[in-house]
Amino acid sequence: AQRVTQPEKLLSVFKGAPVELKCNYSYSGSPELFWYVQYSRQRLQLLLRHISRESIKGFTADLNKGETSFHLKKPFAQEEDSAMYYCAPHSGYSTLTFGKGTMLLVSP
Amino acid sequence: EAGVTQFPSHSVIEKGQTVTLRCDPISGHDNLYWYRRVMGKEIKFLLHFVKESKQDESGMPNNRFLAERTGGTYSTLKVQPAELEDSGVYFCASSFRNTGELFFGEGSRLTVL
Numbered sequence: 001a002q003r004v005t006q007p008e009k010l011l012s013v014f015k016g017a018p019v020e021l022k023c024n025y026s027y028s029g030s031p032e033l034f035w036y037v038q039y040s041r042q043r044l045q046l047l048l049r050h051i052s053r054e055s056i057k058g059f060t061a062d063l064n065k066g067e068t069s070f071h072l073k074k075p076f077a078q079e080e081d082s083a084m085y086y087c088a089p090h091s092g093y094s095t096l097t098f099g100k101g102t103m104l105l106v107s108p
Numbered sequence: 109e110a111g112v113t114q115f116p117s118h119s120v121i122e123k124g125q126t127v128t129l130r131c132d133p134i135s136g137h138d139n140l141y142w143y144r145r146v147m148g149k150e151i152k153f154l155l156h157f158v159k160e161s162k163q164d165e166s167g168m169p170n171n172r173f174l175a176e177r178t179g180g181t182y183s184t185l186k187v188q189p190a191e192l193e194d195s196g197v198y199f200c201a202s203s204f205r206n207t208g209e210l211f212f213g214e215g216s217r218l219t220v221l
Contacts, residue, residue: 032207032208034208034209043111043112043212043213043214043215044151044199044201044212045211045212046209046210049208049209086151088208090207090208092206094164095141095153095156095164095206096141096153096208096210097153098143098150098151098152098153099150100149100150101150101151
């Protein structure tokens, strides 16, 4: 069965601290991995995709096929990073599947 | 450019009543998706249109839910009759191709009393 796991419901850190939001997946084939984010009172939006290998708003995510993980990282969290983060695998023959999400709270 | 728009933003109905949610995708996007987030749970896929055709409706919970996309433009999702467990936020998204890069609407919050 295709599954994506985000083990933390809530992650609370102080401003300037490093952040790692965990994501593990169990998927047939070679899915493409995405992180989506929903800030307060905003719509769900794409943050980054593994295939682009870019850093968005200071966040990076490395796909580890051996561990089937796609953890989202940022070295220094900012208050404006507070949001709900969703890991989402996608394969060509199916649609985007979302994890349960991790709420990131960054305190001053 | 207008994004994905959904209407209504919030609907409060009584159990047994009917509600119709509407989604207008980004112009030119052939792919249209419906998802929902029931209270405290994850965002779950409902169905996927390519133009006016249902590509995948495996996520539709039961036959009280009916989605249409006549003409391949806007889509409607009707819940009839609504049950308490249908309460949640219904998201619509669209994309040019089915690549996983989706553009979401703000969601329609449904409250069934």
